[in-house]
Amino acid sequence: MFFDSITFLVFFAVAFAAFWLVFSRSKSRRNGFLLLTSYVFYGWWDWRFLSLIFISSMVDFILGKAIEKSGEPRVRKQLLLVSLLVNLGILGAFKYYNFFIDSLDVLLAYVGTSAAAAHIDVVLPVGISFYTFQTLSYTLDISRGRMKAVHDPIQFFTFVAFFPQLVAGPIERARDLLPQFGDEHPGFKVDAARSGLLLALWGMFKKVVVADRLGTVVDATFTASDELRANYAALGLLCFAGQLYLDFSSYSDIARGISRMLGYRLSENFKRPYFASSFSDFWKRWHITLSSWFRDYLYIPMGGNRGSRVRVGLNVMVVFLVSGLWHGASWSFVIWGGLNGLFLVVVDPLLVQALRGLGKFGRGVAAVVVTAFWTLSLSYFRAQTLDQAHNMLGALLSKEGRIPTELVHFPWRLTIGLVIVVLFIELIQERRAQGVELVLNSPRAVRWSVYLSLCMAIVLLGAYGVDVTDQEFIYFQF
Amino acid sequence: MHSRSILLFLARGVVGVSVIVAFLAIMDGLAWFQAPQDLNSHIEKRWSSLRKLHEAGEPVDVLILGDSHTYTGVNPKHLSAELGQTCMVLANNSMSWTDHYWTLREALEWCTPQTVVIETYGLDGNAPGSRSSAQLVNQIRVFEARKSPSLKYPAAWDLFTLDELAMGLSPTVRNHHFLWDSLELIGANMKHKGPRPLAEAEGLYLGRFIRFTTGLTNDTQARYDSAGPPVHGADLPIHPRNIEAARDIAALCKEHGITLIWLALPMYHRHVDGKEVWMQRVDSIRREVDEAIPFLELMTDSSLNARQEFFEDTYDANQHMTWQGSVMVSHRLAQFMDSLRGPEGINRFADTNWHRLMRESEGFYGFNAPLLPDSNVSVIFQNVRLKELEVKDVMRYHDPMLRKGMDYLQFRIHRWPDHLPQPETVQLIGSWEVLWPDKGRVRSPAVMEFIPHLSSRELTVFRCAISEQLELKRLSDLRLNLKQAKRAG
Known part of the structure; x- marks a missing residue:
C-alpha cells in the first residue's frame, strides 16, 4: 500500500475517522488500534514479513527491560550485543547475504572455485533498514542510560510499527517517539490536523507531479547511458538529484503530515539540502534522522571529532561507507558513500576556506558546488551496475x-515550470522557515483554494496512469 | 466539543472530496479528456451492432463470450448460417470471466439469447490486480463501451481495483496526461462538445475480428523443436474470482432460461504441453459450478490441434486460430449445439426476415438455399438424382470471402451412400457445357472438393470456385474421382 495510492487514501481516511471518533480516548485503545492498522498496512505488501517486525519488536522489548534491570555493565553489554546480533542478523540475512556471497564468488573465481551455489532467492522486506535502526535506538539508549524501558508491549510494538513512518522513515529515536505513545496524547487539534493535511498534500504534490515526472527523464537517460551526449547525461543526473530529493522528502512530508493529523510529531528529515553552504551543512539537511543516527551510534562511539585529523577523517569515511551499505547491498552504494565521505573530508575544508568572507555570494557558489559534487556521486546511487554509473559519468564528456x-516529445516547459514552482516555495521556506503557517493563517477561502489546487494539480498533472510506469518511492528499496 | 470538532473536520473533508468529484464529473460530461475516436474499435462495434439489431427488432439467439481467442476462433456468421440462428460474438481481448459476467448482464438488456457459449481460456488469469497495463487498457476500453448506467457502477467495483477505479470511471482522470502531451486534442474535444458516439460497423457485424490466414510456418515449427512448447497448460493459474464469476454466469443463465455451453478452443498441439491436465482442471471447475453445463472441449482434439494451417503463426503464448481454423471450429460448435437443440429450439432456416438479415454474410449460402431473390445466388438444380447421388441442390453463389470475380459452384448431396468411398477421399467432377464471353460454348470439367466444414451427417458438400464470367449451360456427366487411387497410381 503506497502513500500515493487511492487504497492508502481510503485506508487513512477510515483509520483517521475511527482513531479520533472511537479509539483516541485511552492509551490502550489508541495503541491497540494503531498497532493493528500498522500491521494491516505492512501486511498489505506481504503478510509473511510481519513475522520479522514482530520478532524484532519482541526481542528488543524483552532485552530493553532486561538491560534496564541489570546493574552489571558486562551483562548489559552482552544483552545489547544480543539485540544488535538479532536485529542486524535479520537485516544482514535479508539484505546483505547475497551481496557478500556474490562478492565472494567474484574473489573465488580467481582461484578457480565458486560460491554461487550459496546464493539464495530472497525478497527484501519493505522498510527493514528503517525499522531495524529505529528499534535499535531503543536498546542502545537504554544501555547508555538515556531512557527508561517501557513495560507496555503494545506501546513498544506500536512505536516500532507506526505505519506513517514504518517503511521509509523518518527514523525516529525511541526517546522522542516512544513517549508519544504513552499516557499523554494531545487530543484532536484542528490546527494540527489542518497543517498535517497541508504537509501531506504538499508531499503528495512533490511526489506525484514533480518527482515522478523527473523520474521519466532519469529512467530514459540511465537506460541509454552508453550512448548519451553530454547535455543529456548532465540532464539525467540533475533530474535524478531533483527526483531523489523530492521523492524522499515527499515521503517524509506525507509521513509527518499524517502523523500530525493523528496527534503525533515526527522529526524533520530534510531542510532544503540544495541550499547547503558546505558538505557538512548538506548532511545536516539531508536525511537528517539517518545522519544523526550514524552520528550518535557510530561516529561518536568511534571517537567522533576527537583525535587527529587523520583519525577524524577515518571515522567519517567509516560512517559514510557504512551509510552507503545501509542504502543498498552493492558496491555502487559503497562507492557512493565513499565519495561523499571524501567530499566531506577533503573537499569541504577547501571549499569553506575558498569562499570564506564572500557572504551571500559565497554561500550561493558553495550551494552550487556542493550540489554539483553530490549530483555526480548520485550516478553510483541510481545506476543498476557500476558500468552504467561509469557510462553516465563518461557521457558527461561525450560530444x-x-x-x-522517450524524451523526444517530453513536456519540458511544463516540467521546468513545476520545478521552478517547487524551488520558489523551497526558497520561501528557506527564508521564512514557517511557509506552512503562511497558508494556515490565511483566510478560509485562501486555505481552501490551496488545498483544492494541490488536489487538482495531483489529479490533473500527476505522472500516473495506465501507460505510465509506476514510480515507487525510491527509499522503499532500502 | 472534542467529537464535534472532529466531525466538523471530517465533514469538511467530505465537502472537499465532493468538490473534486463534482469537478471531475463535469469534466467527464464535457468530454474534454475523451480519447480520440478509434473507427476500427471492434469492441465498440460489437455493442453498437448489438443495439442496432435490437432497435431493428432482429433477435440474437446465441451469444458467444470470451477473449481474443474467441473472436478469432469462432466465426459467428458461419455458425449462424449453419445453425439457423443469429449468433453474436461479444468477446473482447484479454477479458476475465468477471468481465464476461458483466458483459452478459448488459447484453441481456439488448437481447434474449437462447444459448450462451463461453470460451474457457479467460479462466486462467487477468483478474483485477493481476493484470498487465495492456490488459488494464483493454479492460477500460471494454468497460467504457458498455453504457448501461444501472450496471456500470456496480460492475466497476468488480472489474477494477480501488486504485484503478478512478481511471476506469473517469476519462478525465485516465487521460489527464493530455494536459502534458496532447493539448490540441483537448482543444478538438472542446470544439466537438459532448461525448462522441461509439464506432459503428458497416453492414451486419457479428463480432469476429482479425483474420489470420497464413498458418504455422516451418520457422515456428523449428522453434518448437528447439525450445519446446511456450504454454504449459498444467501450470496456468485459475483465479478464484473467475470461478466465482463462472458460478454467477451459470446462475444468471438459469434465471433467464438460457442454455449455457462451455467451449475450449484448441491451440496447436506442439504449442501447449499438459493440455490434458489443463482441460481436466477446467472440466472439474465446470462440474463444481454445474455438472449439467455441456462442455465442448476442442483443445485435445487431434483432428483440430494437429492442423498447422488452423493456427496463427506465432510462438507467443497467445496463439489464435486462423480463419480456416475458425470456420472448422464453428462447424464443430454448430454440430454440438445442434445435438443439444430440442424440438422447441430456434430454427430460422425458413424465416425470410432472417434470410434478409444474413444473406450477404460469408458462408450463408454454404448452408442455406435462397428464400428470397438474390442476384448473388442461383439454384441450378434442386432435389434431383444424379447417378447414385441424391442431390439436394446445386447452387452457384458469390461469397464475401471469395476473391472478386469468382463464384462458388456447390453440390449438396443427401445422405452419402455407404457403398461409395468416403467423401474426403474423392473429388466430384462435373462435366459442364459452358458459355465463355469470348470463347463461346465449350465443354469444361468442374473439379469439386469435399468441404468438411459445410457437411453434416445429412448433407455432404462438394464445392469449387469458378469465374463469374462463366455461364453454366448443361451438366452432362458427373463422376467421382478417387483421390487416394490417383495418388497411388
Whole structure:
C-alpha cells in the first residue's frame, strides 16, 4: 500500500475517522488500534514479513527491560550485543547475504572455485533498514542510560510499527517517539490536523507531479547511458538529484503530515539540502534522522571529532561507507558513500576556506558546488551496475550521442515550470522557515483554494496512469 | 466539543472530496479528456451492432463470450448460417470471466439469447490486480463501451481495483496526461462538445475480428523443436474470482432460461504441453459450478490441434486460430449445439426476415438455399438424382470471402451412400457445357472438393470456385474421382 495510492487514501481516511471518533480516548485503545492498522498496512505488501517486525519488536522489548534491570555493565553489554546480533542478523540475512556471497564468488573465481551455489532467492522486506535502526535506538539508549524501558508491549510494538513512518522513515529515536505513545496524547487539534493535511498534500504534490515526472527523464537517460551526449547525461543526473530529493522528502512530508493529523510529531528529515553552504551543512539537511543516527551510534562511539585529523577523517569515511551499505547491498552504494565521505573530508575544508568572507555570494557558489559534487556521486546511487554509473559519468564528456526516444516529445516547459514552482516555495521556506503557517493563517477561502489546487494539480498533472510506469518511492528499496 | 470538532473536520473533508468529484464529473460530461475516436474499435462495434439489431427488432439467439481467442476462433456468421440462428460474438481481448459476467448482464438488456457459449481460456488469469497495463487498457476500453448506467457502477467495483477505479470511471482522470502531451486534442474535444458516439460497423457485424490466414510456418515449427512448447497448460493459474464469476454466469443463465455451453478452443498441439491436465482442471471447475453445463472441449482434439494451417503463426503464448481454423471450429460448435437443440429450439432456416438479415454474410449460402431473390445466388438444380447421388441442390453463389470475380459452384448431396468411398477421399467432377464471353460454348470439367466444414451427417458438400464470367449451360456427366487411387497410381 503506497502513500500515493487511492487504497492508502481510503485506508487513512477510515483509520483517521475511527482513531479520533472511537479509539483516541485511552492509551490502550489508541495503541491497540494503531498497532493493528500498522500491521494491516505492512501486511498489505506481504503478510509473511510481519513475522520479522514482530520478532524484532519482541526481542528488543524483552532485552530493553532486561538491560534496564541489570546493574552489571558486562551483562548489559552482552544483552545489547544480543539485540544488535538479532536485529542486524535479520537485516544482514535479508539484505546483505547475497551481496557478500556474490562478492565472494567474484574473489573465488580467481582461484578457480565458486560460491554461487550459496546464493539464495530472497525478497527484501519493505522498510527493514528503517525499522531495524529505529528499534535499535531503543536498546542502545537504554544501555547508555538515556531512557527508561517501557513495560507496555503494545506501546513498544506500536512505536516500532507506526505505519506513517514504518517503511521509509523518518527514523525516529525511541526517546522522542516512544513517549508519544504513552499516557499523554494531545487530543484532536484542528490546527494540527489542518497543517498535517497541508504537509501531506504538499508531499503528495512533490511526489506525484514533480518527482515522478523527473523520474521519466532519469529512467530514459540511465537506460541509454552508453550512448548519451553530454547535455543529456548532465540532464539525467540533475533530474535524478531533483527526483531523489523530492521523492524522499515527499515521503517524509506525507509521513509527518499524517502523523500530525493523528496527534503525533515526527522529526524533520530534510531542510532544503540544495541550499547547503558546505558538505557538512548538506548532511545536516539531508536525511537528517539517518545522519544523526550514524552520528550518535557510530561516529561518536568511534571517537567522533576527537583525535587527529587523520583519525577524524577515518571515522567519517567509516560512517559514510557504512551509510552507503545501509542504502543498498552493492558496491555502487559503497562507492557512493565513499565519495561523499571524501567530499566531506577533503573537499569541504577547501571549499569553506575558498569562499570564506564572500557572504551571500559565497554561500550561493558553495550551494552550487556542493550540489554539483553530490549530483555526480548520485550516478553510483541510481545506476543498476557500476558500468552504467561509469557510462553516465563518461557521457558527461561525450560530444556525440543520441536523444533517448522517450524524451523526444517530453513536456519540458511544463516540467521546468513545476520545478521552478517547487524551488520558489523551497526558497520561501528557506527564508521564512514557517511557509506552512503562511497558508494556515490565511483566510478560509485562501486555505481552501490551496488545498483544492494541490488536489487538482495531483489529479490533473500527476505522472500516473495506465501507460505510465509506476514510480515507487525510491527509499522503499532500502 | 472534542467529537464535534472532529466531525466538523471530517465533514469538511467530505465537502472537499465532493468538490473534486463534482469537478471531475463535469469534466467527464464535457468530454474534454475523451480519447480520440478509434473507427476500427471492434469492441465498440460489437455493442453498437448489438443495439442496432435490437432497435431493428432482429433477435440474437446465441451469444458467444470470451477473449481474443474467441473472436478469432469462432466465426459467428458461419455458425449462424449453419445453425439457423443469429449468433453474436461479444468477446473482447484479454477479458476475465468477471468481465464476461458483466458483459452478459448488459447484453441481456439488448437481447434474449437462447444459448450462451463461453470460451474457457479467460479462466486462467487477468483478474483485477493481476493484470498487465495492456490488459488494464483493454479492460477500460471494454468497460467504457458498455453504457448501461444501472450496471456500470456496480460492475466497476468488480472489474477494477480501488486504485484503478478512478481511471476506469473517469476519462478525465485516465487521460489527464493530455494536459502534458496532447493539448490540441483537448482543444478538438472542446470544439466537438459532448461525448462522441461509439464506432459503428458497416453492414451486419457479428463480432469476429482479425483474420489470420497464413498458418504455422516451418520457422515456428523449428522453434518448437528447439525450445519446446511456450504454454504449459498444467501450470496456468485459475483465479478464484473467475470461478466465482463462472458460478454467477451459470446462475444468471438459469434465471433467464438460457442454455449455457462451455467451449475450449484448441491451440496447436506442439504449442501447449499438459493440455490434458489443463482441460481436466477446467472440466472439474465446470462440474463444481454445474455438472449439467455441456462442455465442448476442442483443445485435445487431434483432428483440430494437429492442423498447422488452423493456427496463427506465432510462438507467443497467445496463439489464435486462423480463419480456416475458425470456420472448422464453428462447424464443430454448430454440430454440438445442434445435438443439444430440442424440438422447441430456434430454427430460422425458413424465416425470410432472417434470410434478409444474413444473406450477404460469408458462408450463408454454404448452408442455406435462397428464400428470397438474390442476384448473388442461383439454384441450378434442386432435389434431383444424379447417378447414385441424391442431390439436394446445386447452387452457384458469390461469397464475401471469395476473391472478386469468382463464384462458388456447390453440390449438396443427401445422405452419402455407404457403398461409395468416403467423401474426403474423392473429388466430384462435373462435366459442364459452358458459355465463355469470348470463347463461346465449350465443354469444361468442374473439379469439386469435399468441404468438411459445410457437411453434416445429412448433407455432404462438394464445392469449387469458378469465374463469374462463366455461364453454366448443361451438366452432362458427373463422376467421382478417387483421390487416394490417383495418388497411388
